Amino acid sequence: MINLTTLQSLAPHALLLLAPEVLLAAMAMLVLTFGVFRPKSMRSVYRITALTLILAIIALLLPLRLPLGDFTLFNGAIIMDDFARYMKCLILVAALAAIFMARDYLERTQLQRFEYPVLILLATLGMCLMVSAGDLISMYLALELQGLCLYVLAAFKRDSLRSSEAGLKYFVLGALSSGILLFGCSLLYGFAGSTGFEDLAGAAGTMPENLGLLFGLVFVLAGLAFKCSAVPFHMWTPDVYEGAPTPVTAFLAGAAKLAAVALIVRFLADGFLPAATQWQQIIIALAVASMVLGAFAAIGQKNIKRLMAYSAIGHIGYMLAALVTATFEGVAGILLYLALYLTMNIGIFSAVLMMQKQDSQVENISEFAGLHERNPLLAFMLAILLFSLAGVPPLAGFFAKFYVFLAVVEAGLYPLAIIGVLASVVAAFYYLRIVKIMYFDAPAEPIQQTSGFGLKFLLVVAGVINLAFFAYPAALLIPSQLGAASLIAP
Amino acid sequence: MILEAVAFYFFAGVCVTSALAVIIARNPVRSVLFLILSFCSAAALFILLGAEFLGLILIVVYVGAVAVLFLFVVMMLDIDFTELRSGLLNYLPVGALVGFILLIELILVFLITLTPGTTTPKAPSPPLHTTPNTNAIGEILYTDYFFLFQIAGVILLVAMIGAIVLTLRPPVQRKGLPPAEQIARSPSDSVETRDLVSRRGA
Known part of the structure; x- marks a missing residue:
């Protein structure tokens, strides 16, 4: 690993490595200034933001052509490896989708303000830093940066009671979890004598049973579990998902979840792999509780956004189950799962945004009745995505679960695999129930479909990826294995 | 000394x-x-x-x-501070308990530092007499921790944007008197006649 330290040695090629982040930060400030001086030209603000995100993806992928390898910058505060590149690519795509989804929705709901793209850009910056955090301080700062943006975004519809409640709840619980996380960080620093993940791994290797280190680890894991809404730290999720404006919910369910899971993986794989036996029990408990609660609590839900919240909790459980293995296969499975879960999320939230009734969004599942007669394409794509979430065979969701459970079984954790499969069978019930309502129930009030091209494009692309993944799985399998290899050697 | x-x-x-x-x-x-x-x-x-x-x-x-x-x-x-202070006797036992626990903790810390063989506090590096600590902090803050310092700045920017997004209302558009409403008013809406008794007020 090549270490580039301090400002003196920050040669241009090192800054090139940080190009996506620098671009995001600079453009966020530019868009902010532009928005203040030209408040009327909202369309161009959105165009600039989308262009920035695309440029950031290009800047991220450009160095791939050079044999760069892994870098650490700023005394190990930032790690640039294949894992970080893979996750950043997904996060930037998720942010781009959040911009596309928001444009028409915010116009319709009179929320058109230039701060939305600015906050999305800054949140994306925070998430990009989260996945390449290499020490406790940069981890905490990145978490706070994205967290603060998300609290504000959740309360963006400030005249709505629901949205304000979501923002407040998210803020209070997020601050609490940050406090717990910081307490854990201080213990880790106190006992390991360093904040870098690499040094933590060294300390964990020499004294894996040290009580102080374990206490620190437990507190940090509790804080991180809050951020990715694993049971028993999931309480905020349904309320925030329901209350936040739908494009923000899509962003929370997509990019924010991705970054949080990636951070847990990075923290445990980079910092505590030598003490794996110590944290595996914690992750097993989180995984089992999340899978079971995600499967059962979603059954009674009537609102599609609440249902997606419980579904997200369940999916986090499957990913954590793969993390328990602490093997290369497990991490590769998580990375593949994250990519495919992101496509399903984008697709489903685009579909939800497309459905309208008079002036309000359709969010009640019972109102989907007869959707298939009025909007066959919408209903078909939504059904594909729901089947994929349920993990029905030739669709992408099946492969995501397949690789995760394969890793779990190979690690010899049979009870965990059995619980996981049973939970996903139960979860299939509520996904299929929506399909049944769309296709077989008598039509309720007609649903209008919004005419925006962006949403239809996102929905169709997401549907096609989920349908056609089995034809060419290597497109995602190889990058996910490359990413996993940079954390745990195969 | x-x-x-x-x-x-x-x-x-x-x-x-x-x-x-x-x-x-x-x-x-x-x-x-x-x-x-x-x-x-x-x-x-x-x-x-x-x-x-x-x-x-x-x-x-x-x-x-x-x-x-x-x-x-x-x-x-x-x-109303007198009202805030009114529950003093109710809260006194709990406050005294917390204070007592803190006192015990302080005594424990003091005793631990007195017993030989326990950890001694590390000397500050660089030594105080060579570099004043404002210099020392500045030197690492703007070199080793330069990046983290910048991110902290971005977080403050987000806090500012957030406060503005959630609280700033656009100024009320209409500042002048609306003529139509003024013309539509009738004397009966706005003028009231009363009989006033002398030296008693309204």
Whole structure:
């Protein structure tokens, strides 16, 4: 690993490595200034933001052509490896989708303000830093940066009671979890004598049973579990998902979840792999509780956004189950799962945004009745995505679960695999129930479909990826294995 | 040495007495002023210890910003402090318990440092007499921690944007009098005639 330290040695090629982040930060400030001086030209603000995100993806992928390898910058505060590149690519795509989804929705709901793209850009910056955090301080700062943006975004519809409640709840619980996380960080620093993940791994290797280190680890894991809404730290999720404006919910369910899971993986794989036996029990408990609660609590839900919240909790459980293995296969499975879960999320939230009734969004599942007669394409794509979430065979969701459970079984954790499969069978019930309502129930009030091209494009692309993944799985399998290899050697 | 000890006991005494005065003083404005005195003497204690950066920060941040904000709040808002103080006897046992636990913890820490063979505090690096600690902090803050420093700046920017997004309302568009409403008013809406008894008022 090549270490580039301090400002003196920050040669241009090192800054090139940080190009996506620098671009995001600079453009966020530019868009902010532009928005203040030209408040009327909202369309161009959105165009600039989308262009920035695309440029950031290009800047991220450009160095791939050079044999760069892994870098650490700023005394190990930032790690640039294949894992970080893979996750950043997904996060930037998720942010781009959040911009596309928001444009028409915010116009319709009179929320058109230039701060939305600015906050999305800054949140994306925070998430990009989260996945390449290499020490406790940069981890905490990145978490706070994205967290603060998300609290504000959740309360963006400030005249709505629901949205304000979501923002407040998210803020209070997020601050609490940050406090717990910081307490854990201080213990880790106190006992390991360093904040870098690499040094933590060294300390964990020499004294894996040290009580102080374990206490620190437990507190940090509790804080991180809050951020990715694993049971028993999931309480905020349904309320925030329901209350936040739908494009923000899509962003929370997509990019924010991705970054949080990636951070847990990075923290445990980079910092505590030598003490794996110590944290595996914690992750097993989180995984089992999340899978079971995600499967059962979603059954009674009537609102599609609440249902997606419980579904997200369940999916986090499957990913954590793969993390328990602490093997290369497990991490590769998580990375593949994250990519495919992101496509399903984008697709489903685009579909939800497309459905309208008079002036309000359709969010009640019972109102989907007869959707298939009025909007066959919408209903078909939504059904594909729901089947994929349920993990029905030739669709992408099946492969995501397949690789995760394969890793779990190979690690010899049979009870965990059995619980996981049973939970996903139960979860299939509520996904299929929506399909049944769309296709077989008598039509309720007609649903209008919004005419925006962006949403239809996102929905169709997401549907096609989920349908056609089995034809060419290597497109995602190889990058996910490359990413996993940079954390745990195969 | 003697001078240092005298200065320590003086500032420590002022610090504790003014902290007590903060909760005893009847006038809230005096409470805040005593708080400022307490902060200042704590800052003097820091400077005696050789941590001049911490001492100055205490004055700049706590006295300059936080305490002044308290003063504003105390003077601007109409808070009934006698009512706030009314539950003193109810809360006293809990407060005393918390204070007692803190005291025991302090004694334990003190005893542990007295017993030989336990950890000794590390000497500051670089040594205090070669580099003043404001310099030392500045040197690592803008080199090793340069990146983290910038990110902290971005977080503050987000906090500012967030506060504006959630609270700023666009100014009310109409500032003049609407002519149509003015013309539509009739005398019966706005004028009331009453019989007034002499020397009694309305």
